[in-house]
Amino acid sequence: MAAIANFEPAATRLARFAALRRALSQAESVDAIAEHTLAFVQTALGVRSAALYASTREDEDFALIASAGDADLPPSLDRTSPFIVELGASKGDLSKTRELGSMWGVDRAIPAWQGDNLVGVLFVTGELELEIVDELQFELERALTVSIVAMLREEELAVLAIQERELVGLLREVQERDALMRADLEKARDFQRQMLGAVPRVAGAEVAVTFEPLELVGGDLYAVAALDGLLRVFVADATGHGVRACLTTMFIKSEYEIVRSSAAAPSSLLAQLNDAIAKKYQSAEMLFSAVCADIDLATGATRLAFAGHPPACVVRAGAAAMIGGGGPLMGLRPRMRFELVELHLDTDDGLYLFTDGFVEARATSGEQFGDDRARDAIEAAHRAHADVGAALKSASEAFVGGAKASDDATVVSVRRVSPEEQAPPSLAPASAR
Amino acid sequence: MNLGGRHAVSTLNDIIEIPIDAEGDIVRARGTGRDICRTLGFAEINQVKVATAISELARNIHQYAGKGRITLKVLGAPRPGIEIVANDEGPGISDTKLVLSGTYRSRTGMGKGLLGARRLMDYFELVSAPGKGTHVTLRKFVR
Ligand SMILES: Nc1ncnc2c1ncn2[C@@H]1O[C@H](COP(=O)(O)OP(=O)(O)O)[C@@H](O)[C@H]1O
Numbered sequence: 167m168a169a170i171a172n173f174e175p176a177a178t179r180l181a182r183f184a185a186l187r188r189a190l191s192q193a194e195s196v197d198a199i200a201e202h203t204l205a206f207v208q209t210a211l212g213v214r215s216a217a218l219y220a221s222t223r224e225d226e227d228f229a230l231i232a233s234a235g236d237a238d239l240p241p242s243l244d245r246t247s248p249f250i251v252e253l254g255a256s257k258g259d260l261s262k263t264r265e266l267g268s269m270w271g272v273d274r275a276i277p278a279w280q281g282d283n284l285v286g287v288l289f290v291t292g293e294l295e296l297e298i299v300d301e302l303q304f305e306l307e308r309a310l311t312v313s314i315v316a317m318l319r320e321e322e323l324a325v326l327a328i329q330e331r332e333l334v335g336l337l338r339e340v341q342e343r344d345a346l347m348r349a350d351l352e353k354a355r356d357f358q359r360q361m362l363g364a365v366p367r368v369a370g371a372e373v374a375v376t377f378e379p380l381e382l383v384g385g386d387l388y389a390v391a392a393l394d395g396l397l398r399v400f401v402a403d404a405t406g407h408g409v410r411a412c413l414t415t416m417f418i419k420s421e422y423e424i425v426r427s428s429a430a431a432p433s434s435l436l437a438q439l440n441d442a443i444a445k446k447y448q449s450a451e452m453l454f455s456a457v458c459a460d461i462d463l464a465t466g467a468t469r470l471a472f473a474g475h476p477p478a479c480v481v482r483a484g485a486a487a488m489i490g491g492g493g494p495l496m497g498l499r500p501r502m503r504f505e506l507v508e509l510h511l512d513t514d515d516g517l518y519l520f521t522d523g524f525v526e527a528r529a530t531s532g533e534q535f536g537d538d539r540a541r542d543a544i545e546a547a548h549r550a551h552a553d554v555g556a557a558l559k560s561a562s563e564a565f566v567g568g569a570k571a572s573d574d575a576t577v578v579s580v581r582r583v584s585p586e587e588q589a590p591p592s593l594a595p596a597s598a599r
Numbered sequence: 600m601n602l603g604g605r606h607a608v609s610t611l612n613d614i615i616e617i618p619i620d621a622e623g624d625i626v627r628a629r630g631t632g633r634d635i636c637r638t639l640g641f642a643e644i645n646q647v648k649v650a651t652a653i654s655e656l657a658r659n660i661h662q663y664a665g666k667g668r669i670t671l672k673v674l675g676a677p678r679p680g681i682e683i684v685a686n687d688e689g690p691g692i693s694d695t696k697l698v699l700s701g702t703y704r705s706r707t708g709m710g711k712g713l714l715g716a717r718r719l720m721d722y723f724e725l726v727s728a729p730g731k732g733t734h735v736t737l738r739k740f741v742r
């Protein structure tokens with residue numbers, strides 16, 4: 167048949183095998199390409215044996231995709247073998263491929279390129295017409311290129327699919343962790359509230375607390391205790407807010423409990439507390455502001471000390487004034503001195519200690535609620551016998567309008583009353599608090 | 600920064616084996632792989648690629664073989680990188696060519712895991728047959 171074929175013009179023969187050629191050009195998978203290539207070379211070129219090697223990835227060796235006839239070829243060709251390298255280098259020089267083919271005991275090696283990349287090699291044995299080989303090479307290259315591009319697209323789609331799955335997994339993880347953290351925070355909040363405790367009932371004063379952490383837990387801390395007719399109030403504000411600041415309050419509280427009953431005056435209490443904390447937690451950045459007040463419930467003699475803290479508000483004979491404030495911050499370094507502020511509280515006078523949350527709240531315009539507005543709000547609420555903490559909170563909130571709170575806020579209110587006028591104690595025993 | 604460098608040296612010869620027995624092990628394998636990549640100085644995007652490929656292999660072990668293991672190995676000179684080997688003695692894959700062909704659709708998933716993992720990596724090798732288990736080797740180089 168090969169002998170007859172040689173007398174027929176190549177163009178005519180190609181036309182006769184148009185269907186075979188079309189099948190090759192339309193083949194999609196590498197396997198289909200191989201099948202149609204073999205059919206083409208066997209039928210149109212009358213070769214005895216043929217084998218197609220292809221590599222669908224730039225860095226992969228060439229695998230034997232399909233073979234026909236008696237070619238005895240290895241299952242794969244190393245991409246870096248001298249043969250492949252030389253074949254790749256002989257681009258455009260088909261005469262060289264005969265020489266190379268003989269290395270493998272075949273008549274010719276027909277390379278297929280995608281641009282400058284060798285993507286396939288077709289080995290054939292038999293008499294060949296170069297014109298037809300040209301056509302075949304063209305179809306083979308095109309088909310392989312199309313299949314490689316299609317494969318790349320499939321791979322890209324696969325990557326998108328698994329990356330989406332990865333993302334969904336990560337998201338779920340984050341949500342789970344979030345839920346866990348929230349549960350932990352709620353436990354911490356309960357713990358913080360328990361630690362701060364309820365306000366004791368004392369003869370001679372009405373004490374109330376407003377405690378508003380910005381988040382579930384916060385960096386504000388208060389302690390109120392009556393000891394031998396002396397009411398000792400402590401308010402502190404650890405730098406920052408949230409979990410970290412809350413942790414700081416735990417340390418402050420435990421150190422405070424140690425010095426609370428031994429310190430003779432608010433100023434020495436702050437000094438002792440500062441020494442303990444600055445020495446123990448030197449590297450831990452345990453910074454906080456604090457105010458401490460002692461009120462003699464029998465005489466009304468009152469002494470305060472401040473450590474980097476906002477002033478307190480005192481209401482005497484119905485008139486409010488800001489007093490004290492400032493002083494060195496706690497935890498910075500040991501052996502600091504704290505000034506003592508002394509004043510007298512009559513029956514029906516009030517002393518209000520707070521952290522900076524409400525007072526330093528800012529409206530969206532940037533303007534601060536400030537001392538003056540705070541003093542007016544406290545004065546009005548005090549005169550009306552209203553809840554001063556709640557009043558300060560709502561005045562501050564009304565002032566800032568839509569702006570979000572940006573810090574923890576605490577108010578401890580003390581109003582001196584004569585024991586006879588004081589509301590009778592509730593039925594709940596003191597120990598139940 | 601110095602710490603990172605020192606750590607990278609100490610993991611140079613490390614081989615970490617992570618058994619895959621339960622669903623949670625998938626997350627663990629991925630996280631460990633990502634940590635190693637970070638230590639090795641992989642670009643962020645490539646850390647994610649490696650982690651994603653590990654997820655797919657680990658998920659396949661969990662889904663199709665029930666149990667197996669993922670081995671992570673630091674590759675040193677001449678080309679630093681990470682090698683991931685997934686081994687199981689499960690049912691194996693009867694037509695590996697098909698699952699990598701891009702035309703495969705599975706009943707259980709999308710049939711894209713292995714193909715996508717191959718695309719994400721610099722080196723990919725799949726050896727599997729019925730009764731022989733499944734063995735996948737991936738490599739990704741730092742650069
Ligand atoms: N470790 C394995 N053991 C047995 N069969 C596997 C394993 N990994 C993959 N397979 C088979 O190969 C197919 C393709 O896997 P994959 O590409 O990850 O896609 P998918 O998991 O979405 O089906 C799977 O459907 C499964 O039949």
Ligand SMILES: [Mg+2]
Nearest residue numbers: 655659708712
């Ligand atoms: Mg899968």
